[in-house]
Amino acid sequence: MRILHTGDWHLGRTLLGADLLAHQATFTDFLVETVRARGVDLVVIAGDVYDRAIPPVDAVRMLSRTLERLAATATVVLTPGNHDSAGRLGFGSGVMHDRVRILAEPTSIGTPVLLTDDDGPVAVYGIPYLHPDLTRHALAAVPDEPLARSHQAVLGAATDRVRADLATRPGTRSVVVAHAFVGGAEPSDSEQDIRVGGVDMVAASVFDGIDLVALGHLHGPQRVGPDDRIRYAGSPLAFSFGERHQRKSVTVVDLAADGSVTVELVPTPVPRRLVDVRATIAEIESGAHRADADAWVRVAVTDAVHPERMYARVKDHLPHALAITHEPADRPERPAARPVTATSDPVEVAADFVAFATGTAPDDDDRAVLTEAYEAAALAMHDDRGR
Incomplete structure (x- = not known):
């Protein structure tokens, strides 16, 4: 089965005030043509299709038209990312065309989209972005015993559901489409922080037993681990100057009868350097x-x-x-301020501000208050996105 893996489109995003929608349209045209020209059977989109929970109308229209064009020649499976509103993106998923499947409901993670090719069945599972505070109860194996408050715990519970379903399907190859930060991968400076309790990464071992893991969240295309079984497709465009040297691409994967994979990176257009x-x-x-x-x-x-x-x-x-x-070339050297990027720890940024404003670094009690305040704000933001 030939699979095209992409994600992190961030439709509706701007770059230092510059509108990117026309450049994103160039990418979606390229994507549709690539799927047609290469005989792709399945397109998987690993989250963050939109840049924010309530996207601009033009971005919604672009996604709708792109999915319609892709579905003319391939099956499409999409999962929400941390920038998307899972509730809004997944609305109507139960009545959508069979060729377009939006897998947005955490409690349905163990129910795959089933496809078949000449080599037999393939089960495709979607794992949307899982905020621990919003999913640790829903994914718990025992009612009233919530999972630990961590990404590792909720993603581990999700993949346990995948493996349990796979155990009932002998001879079935498996694909997981997930939006998460997996240990061993390199972040860029334009991804949104997803850490809870100071921890944002999960171990790659959480995906043991899966033939192909198609990831979203990190914007640099890369594999995780020693082979191509677990990969980030990366974003199709550079969304910050920190990404200017990344060679953006989509990932074309041939999934063999034995579950092994062969990968080709197809460079995406660069409308403006x-x-x-x-x-x-x-x-x-x-x-x-x-x-x-x-x-x-x-x-x-x-x-x-x-x-x-x-x-x-x-x-x-x-x-x-x-x-x-x-920036005068002969300006005296000054101690460099720590740059604040999308990958900066928000608690450390707040601690730096406290030190700047008061002249004294925050102590452990102060840091506990800052951590609690940040996590409450992050939870409120994600909860609002899900409504």
Whole structure:
């Protein structure tokens, strides 16, 4: 069976204020053509199709049209990610076309989509993003005995349900589509924090016994472990300058009769490159960076004195510049502030602020309060997304 693995589309996202929807449309056109040209049987989309729980109308229309086009030639299985609202994304899943299956309900994780090819049956299980506080009761094996408050516990319970169902289907190959942060993989700087109790990762061993694990959440395409059995497809576009060197792709997997996999990474289109430029205003105006005029650029102007009309002069030569700052090359070195990115620990960011505002680092009691406040806010956010 030929499977195309993708995810983390983040439809409706912007990049430093720049609308990405037209570039995302370029990707979805490429995706549909790739599925047709390569004879793909199954498309799996591992979450974060939208960038937020209530996406823009244009993003909803794009997803609807893309699923319709994909379903003309392949079966599509989609699971929600931490950016999606599982309730909204999964609405109507029970009455959808057989070729489009949205697996959004945690308590139905052990019920697969069953497909068949010349080599026999394939069971496809969807594991949506599982927030421990929202699923530790629903996934508990014993009523009134909730699971531990961790990603490892809830994802382990989910895959136990998968293995229990597989045990009733001898000779069936297995595919799990999941949205999670699995240990051994490298994050980027644009994924949203999902940690609870300071822990966000799960062990790859949680997927033991599964033939193919198609993951979403991390934006860099990569495998987890020594072979291609567990993989992140990565995002189809760069969503931050920190991702500018990643080679974005979709993953085409051939699942053999014995459950082994062969993988090919198919590069996705790059509608506009991301480039960093550090130069004086004279160097920029000389045309030294004219090759980057069509790129999205983050510009640091290094003149000793702030140039007059700096922003307008840079934009004259680099019209797609998204960030323009003045960083004199001879400025005295200052201790670098710890950068805050999507992968920063929110509690550590808050602790840094407390130290800055009070002149004293928070003690253990202060950190406990910060942790409790952050986790309450994160739970409220995810609970709202599920409504």
